Amino acid sequence: MTLPRGMCCCPVCLKDYVALSNHLQRAHGVHNVEERKILLNLATRRVNVRNEACPVLGCSYHSTRLDKHLRDGHRELTRDEVEVNLDMARRTKSISLLTALRRTNPTVSMSTGLDLEEENEGDQMEVPGEAEEDAPQCPDPSSIHSKVEVKRLSARLQLVERELMNMRSKSQRLAKRLRRSQAMASARETPAATRKEMGIKRMR
């Protein structure tokens, strides 16, 4: 998860760059200083997410110490998973900063659209299941702006894939644990002290 020193993951295309500020200007045409700052802060994880809502599915925590809550309140998460969730919160926060910036109608126009992309996704997410029932339609060409749109979507996909990989390894670990505890349960004659030593107490 950690990149070589000085390397940052571009929040727009999710590729790693040393000189991200230059990359943002050259590759994504980010000339708005504020926009660039938000994206750079996101890339370097300098985003204050303490007041953000917990991104863990089914958790309703929304208070003032999200960082602490994720580390101490979600013991089911590995360290990497906590980081993934913090990254999601950082992205959400950055997107709301970008939305706020867009509302000010900046003189130097914004060139990335992380905030717009999330808005569209939100619209789709509000009607789960409905999309499948609708007859498949060809996408309106005007709604597919350009290669940039494709890039953004594939960046988003990469993020989701990364999360999926984390989830998968977590479920593999859980399955392993389960098998171990089943094996131990069947070996009933094992003295309690030994079982304790082998960590059976920690298994759920």
Ligand SMILES: [Zn+2]
């Ligand atoms: Zn990029």
Ligand SMILES: [Zn+2]
């Ligand atoms: Zn939570």
